[in-house]
Amino acid sequence: MYRHIPNQDAFKYRAYGYGCVMAAADGVGSDRYSHFGSRAVVQAVHEAFCAYIRGDISRAEITRSITKHYILKLKKRYRSAASTTCIFAAHIAGQGLYLGQIGDGMICGSIDGQPFLLRGGSDSFTNIVVPLSPMRPSPVWNTKFIPEGCLASIRLMLATDGVSEDVLPGREADLTEYLVDRVNAGRACERQKKLLDILENWATPKSLDDKTIVLYRYSRNKPEGKEYG
């Protein structure tokens, strides 16, 4: 039995005048229009943070705004079958790092040299999660805020579950370090190709789940400011 299913992962990274925002999402495989859901939510993350910077919403309303924008972006006929997970990070100058997650996937790496991990998903079995869905009221986001004073250096990876489920426990920060170093060695124009090559030749056997990685590197002391992969 075989069904043609589009890639259900989506991601969006963008640098703004106020900082940078990145999001990745994985549509729930059982939902017919989940590929629309993942694209809607990554766009919604960006719109929510722009609204926050404009002063239209408070910090406490960011995830509610993401949810609202995600639902509004879906045509009504898709809403019953567009569930998705989502992981995001927003580094706002002068404020700090906003992190959030719903469903599975992970945000990991190191902050000021200390390993960091924000991970969702079920402790029971893989792919059993509570995703974001227009049919499910009051979604519960897992969030964290790290103030700017604690952000001398950031090495971050956002990874959907096609990646996160295969990472050895305790090796998340090391993997982030490895990928950031490997991808950033060489010319900027080759970075995405290098990362794509790693994902397409994934080291775990029989691991064909959709995979998305977003890498972010920042050092306060770098004269050129932020770098990202």
Next chain:
Amino acid sequence: MSEMKDFVYQTARTLPVILLLDTSGSMFENNKIGAMNHAVRDMLTSFKHYSSTVASISVAIITFGGASANVHLPMTAIDELDLSAFQDMEANGMTPMGEAISIAKSIIENKEQIPSRAYRPTVVLVSDGMPNDRWEEPLEEFKHEGRSAKCYRMAMGIRVDRGSDAYNVLKNFTSDEEQVFDASDAAEISKFFRYVTMSTTARIKTANPNLVPSMEEVFAQPQVDSSEIDDDFPF
């Protein structure tokens, strides 16, 4: 120098299948035990021959007969299973189903046997009669507590009348009457295990192996209809 294999698992995710099989004395009648042995071997052979690119299958078999339930086959990756060494089950004694359910639960809750990255297990109960040990409490714990509560359950009654106490036990196990199958002879026993085989292999072909297809979907012809894909971006 580090490589990707230093950071990620070098084994595939598994899709576990756990069989709880009645080997009580009544299974000797009409050679039900022979039909079940044959069907289970066919299923294991099919699993072995099937080449999956998405997940590996692992199987455990727990029998309940005699004076106690036993692990007939511990959780084993199908690639590592030596079919020539697989022993047929024998029928005798009582029906300690509750004990079998408790053993299955202990396997499922053990993350060394079924890690968190495994797909949702399928648990299959096959019986031809009423259990005669304490089964209600183990079954309630299995259905409502811990990781076992998230497993997919199906059951087959061999010559069990619908509406009988034995049938109601099976219905209680699955919580869904549609997942209780009837078998009255060897052919139907075989068909049921073919369904278990095909639904398992169908799961590992899809993008979401946690979705369990119905019997109708499993036995239908595969179809690919790209006209159903709606790529109209909805913004």
